[in-house]
Amino acid sequence: xxxxxxxxxxxxxxxxxxxxETMRSSLLLYPAVEVLHILGFVLLVGSxxxxxxxxxxxxxxxxxxPFARHAVPLAMLGFCIAVPMGVMLFSTEATHIAVNPAxxxxxxxxxxxxxxxxxxxxxxxxxxxxxxxTTYVPPLARIGAAVSLLAWCGAVIGGRLIAYL
Numbered sequence: 001x002x003x004x005x006x007x008x009x010x011x012x013x014x015x016x017x018x019x020x021e022t023m024r025s026s027l028l029l030y031p032a033v034e035v036l037h038i039l040g041f042v043l044l045v046g047s048x049x050x051x052x053x054x055x056x057x058x059x060x061x062x063x064x065x066p067f068a069r070h071a072v073p074l075a076m077l078g079f080c081i082a083v084p085m086g087v088m089l090f091s092t093e094a095t096h097i098a099v100n101p102a103x104x105x106x107x108x109x110x111x112x113x114x115x116x117x118x119x120x121x122x123x124x125x126x127x128x129x130x131x132x133x134t135t136y137v138p139p140l141a142r143i144g145a146a147v148s149l150l151a152w153c154g155a156v157i158g159g160r161l162i163a164y165l
Contacts, residue, residue, distance in 0.1 A: 011094040020091040030092065037085035041159070043078025045152045047071040048113075055145035060135045065128050102165045106158030113151035120144040 014020060023030055051071040054062055090097055097103050124141035131138060137145075 007095045007098070011098050014091050015094040017091060019088065020094065023088055023092045030089075033085050033088045037082055037089055040078045040080070040082030040085060041156060044075045044082060045078070045156055047075040047078065048148055048152050051075075052145040052149040055137050055141050056149075057137075057142075064131065064137065068125075068128060097162065100162055100165055102158045102161035106155050106162070109151045109154035109158055113148060113155060116144055116147045116151060120148075 023033065048071065051064075051068055053059070054064060054067055120141065124138045124144065127138075131141075
């Protein structure tokens with residue numbers, strides 16, 4: 001494999017590692033890992049989109065707090081599945097994927113989504129039990145939900161576009 005001088009050595013090492021070699025050479029491993037990565041993101045994004053839509057005013061009859069207690073752990077489980085599977089997929093062509101603008105956009109969206117979630121949990125979520133039994137959702141929580149919706153949908157779109165850019 002030829003690599004540009006500007007590529008980080010750790011990307012070359014990851015690509016040439018036993019993990020990268022195994023992922024590239026196995027007939028069944030790559031598709032299995034890809035399916036698990038997708039299922040992880042479905043669990044993550046599906047849970048978060050439902051919660052974000054509720055915070056933005058949909059399904060007002062559904063109390064936020066119980067829904068959040070169900071959706072957030074599912075989203076975290078999905079994230080914990082998607083990340084290691086993503087690293088495994090990345091290892092197959094790390095030097096090429098790292099410079100792909102769609103992959104870079106995906107990473108930015110994931111970072112925005114994670115930072116936004118941390119802000120929400122440090123801010124409006126602290127009083128969720130107070131506003132979760134009514135239709136009221138604090139403005140900061142609604143803004144966070146909109147940012148979350150954009151970030152996680154952007155991550156999915158970026159991930160899908162990796163193959164085309």
